[in-house]
Amino acid sequence: MTPSDIIAFLQQHHAESVVSAVADGPYPHALVKAEGLAAVAAFLKTQPRLRFDLLRCISAIDWPAKNNIELAYDVISTSLGHAFAIKVVVDRADPRVESVSTVWPAAEWHEREAFDLMGVEFLHHPDLRRILMPEDWPGHPLRKDYQDIVEYRGLKFNP
Amino acid sequence: MNQTANIKPQTPLGQAMFVCERPKVEYRGLSLKIVQLATKWGPIGIPLLLRFAWGIFFAALVFVIAFVWVVGRFINPLLPWFVRDVVVVVGLLAFVSIVAIIGIWGERKVSGRIQSRLGPMRTGAWHGWAQSLADGLKFVQKEDLIPQDADKPLFRLAPYVALVPAFCAYLAIPFGVGWVFHDSDVGLLFVLAMLAIEVLGVIMGGWASNSKWSLYGAMREGCQLVSYEIPMGLSLVAAVAWLGSLSLVELGRAQDGGWWSWLLFQNPFLFAAFFTYYIASLASCKRSPFDLPEGESELVAGFHTEYSGFRFVMFFFAEYMGMFAVSAVATVIFLGGWNSPVPGLASPLWFVIKSTFLVWVQMWVRWTLPRIRIDQVMHACVKYLLPFTLLLFVGSSLWQLYDNPDHRLFEGFAAVVRFGLGCLGLLLLGLYFAGAAYGFYHRNQLVGQMVRKHLPGA
């Protein structure tokens, strides 16, 4: 199915949670409300005409100007072959969104990485802790306004 | 004093990180007195010592002679048997260390050639023959680490408990007709007993180095060796029952009628018993598919992870001595030890040739086969090897029961079978040499263009 069909199909079933959608261009996606994320995700995976079973990547993009963090979920279907993406916008000060690890277990580690590097809080995540940085590392490195720390546990770096 | 100075570096999980500064050694008690004495008298003492070096040397010599004379009061040191024993033990020690040294060098050359590379070429002119000496020297000057809360006395004792029995096994192995240290009539059992003690050294080493990984190595070692002693013993019993004596010299002397009188070809059960014995001996000296105790890829280095310096060399020597001892027993019992294929030309050289061939096969197997898992090792022993060797023992004794003059028909059949097995043995040997010749003839295609271009010696 082409991206526009997917978007039409999506709006037909989940009109209230789909905010906007872009069909053409290099990155066809649909913007979804944070509350409706879990429902849309389950819909994408279980719907026989979509069957997006392989979650490829969850990327968190920090927009300090618009004071929000964008989460992009890229999915592809190994049986039907078409790809799609859904995006969620969360407030930058207190980023909190429902975890999709129940739908795609692959999301577990991606969400832990987003939590670790970007500071996005995922609710009902089986084991949300830092994955790449040390356990007690202050701050979230990938944020645009991240200040590199000077000294950590007695080890000093010059910025 | 900024506040961060006193944070002790911790690992992420909060345990105190082990900061390894240079340990400041403080002397106590006796060692303190020695150090003080040395510093005080050193500048005066050492030149004095050098001045009277020759005097001290001769004084020591006189002391030794006096001591021997006093001991002689108990036993006369010039007694023939005493001198003979000392000479033979020293000779054995020399032979065994040469075997180990050549073994280490040989293993590296063999593994090189199997992996289409050259192996050591530089140390000591022709094909790096002095490589193992260089290794020994390197290991001697390595720092001798003992883990902090290891069981120190046991840690230090373990290599010796592994090395000494490996050497004692050679006391009962006959190299030629008269060439044996003590021809006791339980020679074979003595060798098996010595190999059994070696297990304790390895377990002690694994337990004393107080690390989980070496404990795993020690446990695996214990299970594997103790359980593989049974099939090893049983296949030997099948052979011994055929000749009726446990003394290795007896066994060797009974096989001196050319290659068709070798025990290997006497009956099909003994032919199979040789191979089961060989497999069990691979397991008993931790070689090739059974090298679990020091399974590098999962146990880092198994029981001798924490050993460094000369202690590690002890374990290494014990392994190579064990390899040769086990092959020596196989040659004496199954391949007619010092007897040559053609009746008459018996000499210790044949013994050495056959044993080195079996050691070469061990190396060859090591560099081709992957490692077996511990539960497969146990299953193989209990489910396959043990019943099979029991069957061989029963079959061989039944065969012996009927293979005598009053069963005319069966005896003829047995002679035919003996001849057939001899031909089979010859065929196997021929196959091996044909394969080797083919490999040598086509070595350029097999090895590949890279090696020919870069490594002229391949």
Place this chain on the structure above:
Amino acid sequence: MKEIELQYRHPPDLLDDGEIPSDIRTEELVLNMGPQHPSTHGVLRVVLQTDGELVLGATPYMGYLHRCAEKIAEKVTYRQFTPYTDRLDYLAAMNNNLGFALAVEKLGGIEVPPRADYLRVIFAELNRIASHLMATGSYGLDMGAFTPLVYCFREREWIMDLFEAACGARLTYSYITIGGVREDVPEGWGDKCREFLDYFEPKIAEYNDLLSFNHIFINRTGNVGICPPELAVAYGLTGPCLRGSGLAWDLRKATPYCRYHELDFDIPVGHGENGAVGDCWDRYFVRVQEMVQSVRIIRQALDKLADGPVQAKVPRVVKLPAGEVYYEVENPRGQLGFHLVSDGGTSPYRLKIRGPSFCNLSVLPVLAPNCLLADIAALLGSIDVVMGEVDR
């Protein structure tokens, strides 16, 4: 066993953390397969709860090789970021460069000349063979057979020489840049490459006899770490790990890029010859068969190598229009994805890298329970993890 309260006439030695031990059934040993371990293929720390040889649980700890390449990407221009992509999966640097270059070209709408396309396919497939040689060789080493590793390295050396002749480097090439290939291959390179292919093809059969169909190897890897296809897809496994579980999913066929649609090759899939479908042996054997397919691809690409320019007209400092793209490439270890967000500047606003080993490793805690200690080495070797792209 009912709780037995232990009364002591002589107080026992307290455990080191000071509390009186309760009624302990079986001792669980916590084993630290630390960052420094021969079979973890890099700095990965796996904490194992074991009961004797049986492993009850495994939790991997990553981050020892974390260089935060994504943060650097935001401060560096597009061309300057190519060398960083070599260091992601340092065994398949060509494929990483190809992925990044394709992502940037898709967002910037840059056209690549045909000769550069075929050169890219040839180099990507040669690097796939080199990486699979490394994977199969080191897997033999994990199982205790030392010789296959040295044979695979002997072949890999020849590929390294070919790369060195083309781009001067042996491991981190940055040869495939935005808009094409850095420079043309020296003449006569094609024949050398064909000579290697002719030499290499019969060798694969030799390795199969030496290792793949070796009875001990089959016992050690067959029926170990079975990962059914649904579990593989659920945990985001891609590449040989997914194909080993019987799912014929390969981006070069599913979403063809860079002229793969013109070349015909088939996708090897695990059939469970020696044990269940999706066990360690299948994952390993899929890699061996993929090498055969790569040789086929390179031969066709070499024949189709038209001459012409190898570099499209791309300004020195690449400036991409504002926008977003997610582009995935089939790496030897799985699908390497680049999520590129640009705000019209000379350097990417945000670059998220989806490392295939990162997702492949996430299945270890699921498959590890009830394995033996030696099976953990087999499992890790068959997933074939490279820590460069797990920690990025």
Place this chain on the structure above:
Amino acid sequence: MLEAVIFFLLAGLAVAAGVAILLSTSIVRMAYWLITMLIAVGGLYFLLGAYFVGVIQILVYVGGVAVLLVFGVMLTSRQLAPKLRPGRGEVVWLALVGFVLLEALTLSILHTRWQQNAMAPANSVGEIGRSLLGEFLGPFELVSVLLLVAMLGAAYLARPKVPTQGPQHAKGTTVP
């Protein structure tokens, strides 16, 4: 004369091992002292000319039982090692009982006149084998049955209590 020297050496080793076990507190040390005692007694058998019994002692005892013992020590000594230091009263009692028993035995040994006829020559394994199957055939068969029973009993007793599922090969894991 040499025989006396060797005898006192080995006897001293065996007794030293016993005393060391009495004094030591670490169970692993005790296990290894037991092994030295076993080897010393094995040496004594060689000295007494009973080569076969000496070799069997080393093969069965040191190679088998002692390794088993060390395994037992390794498996059980991890958690809390029970106090091995005997209390004050125990030592006094121990010394008293020990010396009384020792005196009684040595006096009885010294006073009886042992009927010591000539040294029997060092006999070969053959005779032992023949007597094993001739005169001692009854006990020989009984011991084989007893060994079988002991093996089965021990295997039954030491079976793993926690029913661990078979290794994971048996079944694939279901999707969480």
Place this chain on the structure above:
Amino acid sequence: MMGLTPYLILSAILLVLGIAIVISKRNAIAMLIGVEFILNAATLNLVAFSRHGIGGLSGQTAALFVIVLAAAEAVVALAIFLNFYHTIATVDIDQGDQLKG
């Protein structure tokens, strides 16, 4: 020449040591070690007598039987101690007093 008495005195000493170990140690494995001491003292006696002409060869065959039986006994004892260890976290004999009223 070496008479019989030194061997008998040595086996007496070993016997007493064995009994002392069994009494004084509270660890199950230590008791097993004590029992091994006692068994070895007995076998030493057997072999010493058979060597010095009393009873001919039967002494040595009896010694073989004792060694074999000691092996079987050690196996069963260890199996029991492992079981003991599994129910109660220690091998300390004093803790085995569940049957007490």
